[in-house]
Amino acid sequence: MAVGTDLTSDVRRRTSDSLKIGIAGAGLLGRLLAWKLLRQGHRVSIFDRGSRAAELSAAKVAASMLAPYSEVVSAERCVFDWGRMALSWWPQELAALKELTGEHIDFAVEGSVVVAHELDKSSLNHFEQQLRSKVADCEHNIERIDQRRLADLEPELAERYRGGLFLAEEGYLDNGALLSALEMAISQLGGEWHEYSDVQYVEAGKIVLENQTYEFDWAIDSRGMGAKNQLPNLRGVRGEVLWIHAPEVNLRRPVRLMHPRYKLYISPRSGNRYVIGATEIESESMKPVTVRSSLELMSALYSVHSGFAEATLLHAYAHCRPAMPNNLPEIKCTKGVLVVNGLYRHGYLLSPYVVETALEMLE
Ligand SMILES: Cc1cc2nc3c(=O)[nH]c(=O)nc-3n(C[C@H](O)[C@H](O)[C@H](O)COP(=O)(O)OP(=O)(O)OC[C@H]3O[C@@H](n4cnc5c(N)ncnc54)[C@H](O)[C@@H]3O)c2cc1C
The missing domain is CATH 3.50.50.60 (FAD/NAD(P)-binding domain)
Known part of the structure; x- marks a missing residue:
């Protein structure tokens, strides 16, 4: 062309x-x-x-x-x-990209869900307080949800969690x-x-x-x-992610699990694939994902949804996020x-x- x-x-x-x-x-x-x-x-x-x-x-x-x-x-x-x-x-x-190349790229802004186990509810409450104080002018997009509302949004999570937060203006792309x-x-x-x-x-x-x-x-x-x-x-901030295929898990939206030590995130992709991450390490090491990180990620993941037990691991990647001292773009x-x-x-x-x-x- x-x-x-x-x-x-x-x-x-x-x-x-x-x-x-x-x-x-x-x-x-x-x-x-x-x-x-x-x-x-x-x-x-x-x-x-x-x-x-x-x-x-x-x-x-x-x-x-x-x-x-x-x-x-x-x-x-x-x-x-x-x-x-x-x-x-x-x-x-x-x-515009699709018009030129014919390629469809998954993109959705249908909100994200934040949950915590009962024992870690204080982490979720603290997160909510900090969030509301930072974006008080957009509070209407921060919704405290009960189990019934969670069941409407992400039915498979409502089996394990009594509620959480729904952030309407969040999403992901492929x-x-x-x-x-x-x-x-x-x-x-x-x-x-x-x-x-x-x-x-x-x-x-x-x-x-x-x-x-x-x-x-x-x-x-x-x-x-x-x-x-x-x-x-410029410094590197190492992150590790697992790409998995979980035919028994059906999540539409990104999900975050609040946990005192690591904050797990799950980003959906088409065909029951998910990208899972949590780690943020002040290190510029590009070595492959460690056993400790993958154990922590996988056990946290299994705690979100038992269907992840039968998932297969497609990739384990590590890379560094390029960051300036103030963590803002230059x-x-x-x-x-x-x-x-x-x-x-x-x-x-x-x-x-x-x-x-x-x-x-x-x-
Ligand atoms: C684990 C992890 C999870 C993340 N999750 C998210 C997320 O959920 N949402 C989000 O918004 N962001 C996320 N990010 C951040 C995002 O990936 C980075 O901020 C972004 O990729 C930086 O873009 P960039 O173009 O500056 O660098 P890069 O994407 O790294 O591109 C730099 C390019 O320069 C090339 N290059 C480097 N050196 C040379 C050289 N000497 N000569 C020629 N080429 C060179 C590299 O090969 C590379 O292709 C995540 C990052 C990581 C590591």
């Missing part, structure tokens, strides 16, 4: 004003920026040290929940405000499908892929590989943890170079805000 054909009516034709833009890092931010810039009619080259499958990115590993309420409890208020913008941004972008649709769209719009290209550094108008330097009007550094050599304050633009990083545990929630802000800066 050439740029400017009528399938994507809003794709601008390339003109003499089109810029030549190089992007280092084809994870979440790199792909989203490439997609938006190509649609604006620019010429984009995108470099990654892995393949187009994004297997080295944090984006591929993520649970990709869109949870502005749950996240603001331990974050600054701006994470909530920027995150809520994502709930209307994603449907537009996913529709990150694997998104990353692969973006890869297709970038190729279809004429983006130039440089796979297995380890970028040494990025400077004004230049992307420097070991044996070659590429020149652009603008160079964008979106290497996530890979940009640590140029962002000394968007820095100086002549010829744009740096975007620090999405921490909010990549899918905050990338819409970061991408739109970065595009404004480029303009």
